[in-house]
Amino acid sequence: MNRLSAAGLARGGVVMCALVAFPFVFSQHWVLNMAFFVLMYAGLAQAWNLLGGYSGYISLGHVAFFGLGAYSEAILFSHIGIGSRGFLPLLVLPAIGIAVALTSVPVAWVALRTRHMTFAIVTLTLLFVVQQLAFNLRGLTHGSQGVSVPSPTFSLYERPFYLALLAIFALATLVTWHVRRDRLGLMLFAIRDDEDKARGVGVRATEAKVFTFAVSVGMTAMIGAVWAYYIGYVYPQFAIDPLVMIGSLLPVFLGGAGTVWGPVLGAFILVPAQQWLAYRYGASELYLIAYAAVFLAIILLLPRGILPSIADMVARRRDGRTTPRLPVGSAREEIAS
Amino acid sequence: MSALLEVRALTKRFGGVTAVDGCTFEVSAGSITALIGPNGSGKTTVFNMVTGYLRPDAGAVSFDGRRASRPDPARFYRAGLSRTFQQPRVFRELTLVENLAVAANRPWWALLGRDVPPTDRRRAEEVLADFRLGDLMGNKARELSFGQQKLLEFAAVLMGRPKLVLLDEPTAGVNPVMVETMEQHIRDLHRQGITFLVVEHEMNLVMRLCDPVIVLDHGAKLAEGRPAEVQRDPLVLDAYLGT
Amino acid sequence: MHLLVQAVILGILIGGVYALMASGLTLVFGIMRVINVAQGAMVILGAYLSYTLFSSVGIDPLLSILLIAPVMFALGVGIHRVFIRALRAESGEEMSLLVTWATALAIEGVLSVTYTTNLRSTIPGYAQRSWIILGYRVAEVRVFGFVISVVILSALSLLLARTRFGRSVRATVQNPTSAKLLGVDADRVSALGFGIGISTAAAAGAVFGIIYPFNPGSHYDLISRLLSIVVLGGLGSLGGAVVAALLLGVGESVVAVMISPSWSSFVFFIVLIVILVFRPQGLFGVRERGAL
């Protein structure tokens, strides 16, 4: 464990250094724009993974908190001339994250009383509830008219946004990495295996789940806030969009749920591929079909995701025997990063 | 001997069926009490209510002199009341050591500490060695045999330093050697001061091991006494023969 | 008062159609613990098929159900063969969410390519006629849609109550493991159940297409409602789904008239969440007791 942790730390450090250096090495706008969206989805996936991957609670409503973050940012700054104070909206991110995390506690407490499918559907309902609030609370959100966020004048426009996202992404990865080797992680894995049994051996399941949910959506909200500032307009249907939900969930399953680097790998593959395909071959109406086909192929061929599948192969080669295949997202030990 | 566990007029209905019907009994500290009865007599339902998995429709459970207000298995466990399941329930994707570490009693602020702190690891290794699972402690629980999983489940609850352990058919479905092992563990732990409440169908084991024996039928206590007395009770024979 | 009664009548008529759509969803869940997120897409597919039959061959959309339902049944069995069964062995229930979601996307994609994303609606002669009963105006097509839903739902519950297949289904719903021990061929029951679930969706689709305009993307709104209905009713409970659907229909319609359409589905979602706080298993659901 210790040896692996040290190696993981080193690997994580190298990746982070490379990511920090990136916008200083590459300064083309379009490259940074692409990098922005890759990091955004990597961060969303990582935050989702903390709850969904570790505890097995499939939330389909995280994007509601992405929207809360986006609206908080937009409403806070919509009437303020940004001008030279362009960094202010990025500096308030931690406050937004903490505020949304705290707000989410009662919601989480209610939602987490349900399990499995019911939880997935309750959180999906949450998505629609928040979206409808965004449409209907016109005094606050301007409803369907949307809220405009002033654009800053950065010398290299994308770089501060990229770095802000990178900070959140690093935080999410650090949290994920830490939880994997702290007692909370152990509790979450136990809950994923058998929640009733876990309660029977003294696990504070509710506390563990609610805490994890709050941390997870707090990070999601911060990403939403950066997104709002970057895009410049917040509309209910875009800020709370089921497609963003899917976009943050897909990398987790592609890369490997419950692993530290799986969701990141998934996002680094999927987002550029998707954006490039849409840009390059977009005129074709077969886009949706192709997307669905890729999706089905992933689930049917790599049901556990890339990293766990590779780990399986390595393990099999090493000890020359076949390891039994496990259900999705059940790799705790073999993907010690 | 004082009563460690007191069950008063416990009742549970599922739809129209009354599974447990005004059941009352006590478990004395330091005993190995057996809870027997024909299939469907409500033994497991009693277990589920006593350990906080089910909310009783009526009646009360007191443990160690305190009445349980809100059914919550985790709180009961931390108070020293733990159980095993008829079908062994272990964390299949965790290693044996981790299985035991989960069951260690830790305050909430330990959530952000190490997953298996050195003290827990040492204790887990000791317990696993006692249960002759020491060689397997790095393996995942799903790699164990059925009997080994029963042992693991039993071993895990010891991490909580329980006062009372409820065993739900500890020997069902395991081989004769394993039955003996299990019996030996119960006796050893009993000597160390742990009280047991055992649901068991294997009557020879009950007669050797337990005293007193409580007989349930149709969700209520039918008889209670020394094993030999209960065995001779005509009511009990009727219940088992189904007249 | 007049408005309120009118709203309740309308709500019941709408609720009946929703009940039909949701019945398949809850049946499939009961049998195989799979949430078929593609149910909404199946409804829309059914609407397109009946639209095509009506506009090209002139078959009455309500009669076309007799043609569409068997076709969709076969499609359902096929999807079960290829995707659902492959999944069952490997992984949990959650993966079925993703697989059926992908199926929904694929259907949406195929429909977009075939029919474009223009809005369609099926307009038979009676589509815009209405009756006046006791001073309340009721559109004929809604009554037809409601009656057809009731007929199909009754047939479905008869099927479940009276036939050997029905007994296998009920056994599987109650306890999959012991049903297997009793010799129920789980695979066959699942495949048939999935087929039936989807053909009810298609039947509901034919009705849907007359009442509402639709395009390939319409399934997103539908599925959120259908999921709420089955969860509120209790996953796996047919009767629960019917009650919840009527509740949704009447509730939305009354809120729309009395308060505002902007809040109508919001109110339903809130009711759903409140009920789930007190009864996580839904109105008529059985708490999953696991191995306790």
Place this chain on the structure above:
Amino acid sequence: MSRGRWGGVATFVALAALVGAACSSKGTNSTNTKPIVIGISLSASGDFSDPSAAAKKGYELWAKTVDAHGGIMGRQVQLKIVDDTSSPDQVVTNYQNLITKDKVDIVFGPFSTLLSAPAAKVANRYGYAFIEPAGGGPAIFDENLHNIFFVQPAPVVDSGTVFANYILSLPADQRPKTAGYPELDDPFAAPIAETVRQKFEAAGITTVFKQIYPAETAEFTTIVTKLAHASPDIVVGGTQVADAFGLVKAMISEKFSPKFLFLSNGSNDPVNFPDKIGASNVNGVFGAGDWFEDEKSPGNAEFVAAYHAAYGPGPIDSTSAEAYACGQILQAVVSKVGSLDNGKIIAALHQGSWASVEGNLSWNSVGEPQGQDLLVEWIGGKLVPVYPASVALAAPTIPKPNWAG
């Protein structure tokens, strides 16, 4: 002002002449100049894919026409159209890529304000003119961006104004006394009805019904039940297309027929409106629009002819005309400033008026067009411009007849 206008008209006349001679004059441009690349993002899938397809036809038709006549400044025009899947993330990515990676010379707008707004910000950042056919919602002009040029006669909010003006021009005894406003919660729908409502209320027409309904509304019977209960003389629907059909269908089945019915969208669709509500029910319904096939705007006859030649007979979506107009305006302004410099283009477009199939357009400093839309009415089963009188082909017929059923 006048120079710009005449310049535009002159260019247009030249273009029209060239269209007429399309078959004979093959491109004589020099082959050693690079083509002018125009970057456009449109939605090939998602919510905006339908109108995007119409916009694409308009853009491509314009490019084909221009190229057939030697291009602009002797250079061919090449469109680089990419897909944004109706997503704001992708639209931002696309304009970033078009401008900074592919270094296109000019960009045109995508479909919908919801996408145009973020895209306009990207274009603004790099000093590109943002000539756009379909981003006229209020949000976009609140940004104070000077590079936006919305190629329609009026901002979306004002597209009901022409109807309000017409109603208020009626003699007092014909004027409606009470009004009802069903409004879709959408940036292109509700605000239109709201603008009309303010004008009507100021003129003493009482509001007896107002209801905002959400985008996913499928059930219009409840709304119409209430509307019929209030029974206003005039109904002004702030609608988009799908809900307009739903609303009218419910009005027919509830047998509620007001004296005047205006819909901001849907009723101006020459094909789908009769198709969805029944051809016998259309008469007397008002709509507004920025463009109609029979309109006598500069170059319109040529555009319509070219459209039918390229895509066959059948009605033309106004979005195609809007996109085509973007091209016309670009051509005019480039000819005038003699350069592809976006700064010069922006400066020039802010002056004077520019001729297109959408009429003669001019913009204020934030890109709002300064004209007004056309009022159309279904008369004898056909959509006819009826107001203002300068462009009317017939007089309005009022009141609206009852539904045929």
